[in-house]
Amino acid sequence: xxxxLLAGMVAVALAGTLTACGTxxxxxxxxxDSGSVDKVKVGVIPIIDVAPIYLGQKQGxxxxxxxxxxxxxxxxxxAIVPGVVSGQFQFGFSNWTSxxxxxxxxxxxxxxAAGVSSTGVQGKDFGAVVVKGxxxxxxxxxxxxxxxxxxxxxxxxxTITRQSVRKAGGDxxxxxxxxxxxxxMPAALDGGQVDAAWVVEPTLTAVKAAGGREVASTxxxxxPDLSVAAYFASTELIGKNPDLVKRFTEAINESxxxxxxxxxxxxxxxADYTKIDEKNRAALILPKWPVAIxxxxxxxxxxxxxxxxxxxxxxxxxxxxx
Amino acid sequence: xxxxxxxxPARLDHPALLGVAGLAGLLLIVQLLPTLGLVDDRFLPPxxxxxxxxxxxxxxxxxxxxxxxxxxxxxxxLLIAVSAGVLAGFGIGSVPLLRNLTASxxxxxxxxxxxALIPLAVLLYxxxxxxxxxxxxxxxxxxVLVQVLYGVADVDPVAYETARSYRFSAAxxxxxxxxxxxxxxxxxxxxxxxxxxxxxAITAELVIGSPGLGKDIAVAQASExxxxxxxxxxxxxxxxxxxxxxxxTGERRLLAWHQSVRGEVPA
Numbered sequence: 001x002x003x004x005l006l007a008g009m010v011a012v013a014l015a016g017t018l019t020a021c022g023t024x025x026x027x028x029x030x031x032x033d034s035g036s037v038d039k040v041k042v043g044v045i046p047i048i049d050v051a052p053i054y055l056g057q058k059q060g061x062x063x064x065x066x067x068x069x070x071x072x073x074x075x076x077x078x079a080i081v082p083g084v085v086s087g088q089f090q091f092g093f094s095n096w097t098s099x100x101x102x103x104x105x106x107x108x109x110x111x112x113a114a115g116v117s118s119t120g121v122q123g124k125d126f127g128a129v130v131v132k133g134x135x136x137x138x139x140x141x142x143x144x145x146x147x148x149x150x151x152x153x154x155x156x157x158x159t160i161t162r163q164s165v166r167k168a169g170g171d172x173x174x175x176x177x178x179x180x181x182x183x184x185m186p187a188a189l190d191g192g193q194v195d196a197a198w199v200v201e202p203t204l205t206a207v208k209a210a211g212g213r214e215v216a217s218t219x220x221x222x223x224p225d226l227s228v229a230a231y232f233a234s235t236e237l238i239g240k241n242p243d244l245v246k247r248f249t250e251a252i253n254e255s256x257x258x259x260x261x262x263x264x265x266x267x268x269x270x271a272d273y274t275k276i277d278e279k280n281r282a283a284l285i286l287p288k289w290p291v292a293i294x295x296x297x298x299x300x301x302x303x304x305x306x307x308x309x310x311x312x313x314x315x316x317x318x319x320x321x322x
Numbered sequence: 323x324x325x326x327x328x329x330x331p332a333r334l335d336h337p338a339l340l341g342v343a344g345l346a347g348l349l350l351i352v353q354l355l356p357t358l359g360l361v362d363d364r365f366l367p368p369x370x371x372x373x374x375x376x377x378x379x380x381x382x383x384x385x386x387x388x389x390x391x392x393x394x395x396x397x398x399x400l401l402i403a404v405s406a407g408v409l410a411g412f413g414i415g416s417v418p419l420l421r422n423l424t425a426s427x428x429x430x431x432x433x434x435x436x437x438a439l440i441p442l443a444v445l446l447y448x449x450x451x452x453x454x455x456x457x458x459x460x461x462x463x464x465x466v467l468v469q470v471l472y473g474v475a476d477v478d479p480v481a482y483e484t485a486r487s488y489r490f491s492a493a494x495x496x497x498x499x500x501x502x503x504x505x506x507x508x509x510x511x512x513x514x515x516x517x518x519x520x521x522x523a524i525t526a527e528l529v530i531g532s533p534g535l536g537k538d539i540a541v542a543q544a545s546e547x548x549x550x551x552x553x554x555x556x557x558x559x560x561x562x563x564x565x566x567x568x569x570x571t572g573e574r575r576l577l578a579w580h581q582s583v584r585g586e587v588p589a
Contacts, residue, residue, distance in 0.1 A: 046541050072449050073531055073541070079444075088448040183543045187365050206546040210364055275538070275547040 037066045038244050042231075043080035043089035046073040046273055048126070048201050049116040049229055050093055051266045052289050054273050056255025065247040071273070084109060085234050091248060095229040096298050097156035097305060100315035108235040111322050112245055113252040115229035117288045118219035125217045126287040127200040127228075129161055132189055133211035137196060140168035140216040143175060146195035149188055153179045156228070157198045157218075159304045164216035186210060201284040202276050209283070222304065223297035230293065249322075256289040295321055367549045372556060375549035379557075384538070389557070392534035395451050396516075396523040396565075399458025403515055407463050408508060411470025412500065421471070428467065436461040436522050440529055454526035454534070461522045462515035469511030473504030506582050513569040520565055524558050535561075 040062075044050045053071065056062060062069045072089060080092040081102045093115055102109055119125045129148065131137045137146065143165050150157030162172035178194055185197040186207050198218060199207060208214070219226045231252055238245050259266050267281045276284070298317060305311050349369045356363035363371070379385045414420045436457040443453035477500055485495045527536025535554055542551035577583045 046544060073537070083448065086445075181543075183546060186546075187362075190362065190365075202546045206364075273541075275542040275545040275550050277545075277547055277550075280546065 037063075037068045038241075038247075039068045039070070040091065040244070040248065041070045041072050041089045043083045043092040044071050044073055045080070045093065048266075048270060048274070048276075048284065049287060050273075051269055051286075052255040052259035053093075053231075053252065055259050055262075055265055055269050056251055058269065058272075059255070059258060061251045061254045061258070062248075065251050067244070067247060067251060073273070081107060081109065084232065087234070087237075090237055090244070091231055091233050093229060093231050095156045096227060096301050097159060097310065098152075099230060099232060099320060100298075100302055100305060100317075101155070101311060103320045104311040104313050104315040109232050109320070110235050110238055111230040111232045111293065111320055112238070113231040113249045113322070114227060114256060114289070114291055114293045115231055117228055117290050117294065118217075118226045119285065119288055120220055120225045122217045122220050123214060124285055125220050126204065126285045127160075127198070127217070127219045128204055128214040129164065129196050129198050129216040129218055130189070130204065130207045130212045130214055131196045133213055135195070135213070137215055140164045140221070141170035143196055143215065144170035144172065145174040145176075147176045147178055147193075149178045149180050149185050149194045149197045151179070151182050151198075153177055154308075154310050156301070159301065159308050159310060160218040160222040160226075161198050161216070162308060163304055164218045164221040167221050168216070186212075201286075202274075202280050205280055205284040209280075223294070223300040225288070225290070225294050226297045226301075227294040228287070253291045256291050260289040293321065364548065367552060371549045372552045375547075376553035376556060379550060379553055388533065388535050388538045391451075391532075392520075392523050392527065392536070392561075395454040395458065395526070395532070395534060396519050398451075399455050399523065400462060400512075400516055400519045402455065403459045403462035403519065404466050404512055406459070407466025407511060407515070408470055410463075411467050412474060412496065412504070414467075415471045415474030415504075416496075416500070428464070428471075432464040432468065437525060437529065440526075443526070444530055449531045449533075451532060453530050454523055454532045457526045458519045458522040462519045465515040465518055466508070466511035469507040469514070470504055473507030474500060476507065477503045502580075506577060506580055509569075509573040509577060513566070513573060516565050516569050517562060520558070520562055 042053065044053065050071075053069075057069050057071075072083070080089065080094050081098065083089045084092040085107060091112065095115075099109065099111065118127065129140070129143065137143060143161070148158075148161060150161070158175075158177045161177075162175065165172040165175065180188060182199055182203040185194070185199055185203060188194045189197050189207065189212065190210075196215065197203075197207070204214075219228060231248075233245055233248075263286055266286055270276050270281050271278075295317070298321065302311070302315050302317060306314050352366070352372070353369040355361045356366055356368045367375075414424055439457055439460060440453075443456045447453040447456065481499055481503075482495065485499050490498065523534065524536040524539075526532050527534035527538075528540050529536075531537055531540070535558055539551055539554045539558075542548075542554060574583055
């Protein structure tokens with residue numbers, strides 16, 4: 001009786017230990033690779049915008065520059081900035097509005113490379129305001145006074161949606177924005193909880209496949225070839241390890257150019273870090289990945305953000321732009 | 323009477339059969355709701371689509387890696403929580419003064435949801451397994467602690483005084499009187515902690531982004547891969563059932579000598 005009890009407990013402890021050993025082995029292997037190689041963690045959101053960095057990793061653009069890359073998928077851009085500032089990640093990916101909000105609060109970050117841009121084509125961009133097929137809303141002007149969902153309040157979604165309404169001759173001050181995750185928006189639209197939704201891919205394709213309509217290409221309306229997001233680092237890292245930052249920037253730029261030139265490779269790599277199914281991967285609209293940051297468009301976002309009261313103080317773009 | 327009962331065919335009200343019937347009923351309902359159009363299948367796909375997505379997931383290496391990650395976090399979290407809970411429980415439970423001193427504190431801390439610790443976990447450990455362990459250990463620890471405290475309190479004072487009269491050492495009293503008495507409570511605590519540990523393992527992965535099934539659920543959700551998301555959710559449910567079965571089986575075997583288990587056998 002006693003032996004059986006003891007054996008059982010030992011077996012349980014052993015099983016736990018053996019399972020953990022597997023993890024330890026992985027760590028040991030990783031440790032063995034260190035040398036002149038820099039280990040770099042990048043905070044990203046698992047969305048199509050960051051396909052270039054996964055492609056670049058696959059193509060060896062980072063390893064040939066002695067960078068061993070690990071992507072850490074966070075749940076939102078807002079969580080990545082603290083991660084970069086605290087040193088948990090060496091680099092991060094975030095939209096320009098989030099970066100400007102941080103900078104306007106004197107958070108010590110700086111962009112090091114472009115991230116993603118709009119296609120610049122009305123009705124064929126990766127972000128849009130959508131409505132149900134039978135909705136009475138026909139144009140952006142009709143959005144005035146309506147309830148619109150965005151993924152994060154007081155951020156890029158509401159700023160550029162207001163701009164689309166303004167441009168169409170509507171009154172943006174009357175819009176009621178509601179915050180909810182992108183995946184919840186199709187159901188909220190269907191159920192009438194919101195009148196419209198500001199979405200990006202792959203939710204945009206999902207909504208249109210279910211009969212929804214686009215009423216505004218918000219990124220396109222905000223500025224021609226809008227720079228939407230960027231890769232960034234803390235000013236501390238940039239000061240302490242400028243060579244690493246330079247190599248990372250070169251690798252990212254090469255990745256961006258490769259992704260922009262190889263859309264089919266992008267659609268393929270999406271299967272590696274997302275669970276977007278094959279049909280949607282083929283159908284969704286890809287953004288543009290220019291190497292150059294469209295600084296005028298970032299200034300436009302800053303101006304719009306100040307107008308909407310998103311920034312407590314106007315962001316200092318000179319400190320933020322590379 | 324005994325012989326007649328033993329020879330009767332499998333009873334239709336056997337708990338295992340009823341459990342399976344319940345699950346089958348649930349699967350049927352989930353198949354019918356979208357099929358009959360009561361729920362849009364874009365948001366709740368039928369069972370057949372979920373099973374198909376599950377088969378696809380099982381064919382990928384990532385699924386098994388995530389399963390392993392979840393089980394590692396669950397296993398380590400449970401081990402740490404049970405060890406800490408048993409030690410703390412015996413330590414506190416054996417000293418009436420300590421027990422009274424800590425009673426209010428335990429009741430204060432116990433209901434605090436582990437998810438409230440997520441900002442702290444992220445600050446300390448980022449998206450490493452440490453974040454999951456912090457949440458798991460915090461939640462599971464109280465389950466074990468409280469059960470052990472009940473167990474120690476349940477010791478028969480006559481048996482305890484008899485052991486003292488026979489000059490058993492403190493260690494011997496624990497070994498022969500406290501431990502056997504508390505053991506059923508310990509196993510109850512372990513069983514409860516095992517379920518809670520799984521819930522928190524999945525939650526940590528889902529919210530923080532630690533590697534595991536929960537993170538895959540979040541990625542599937544963000545990818546508009548609705549059947550895949552439900553398939554992964556089903557996997558966590560299956561894990562829950564298996565863990566509970568394992569805990570109950572282990573409990574029954576290891577406590578075969580105890581009247582709380584023997585008592586279940588027909589006289």
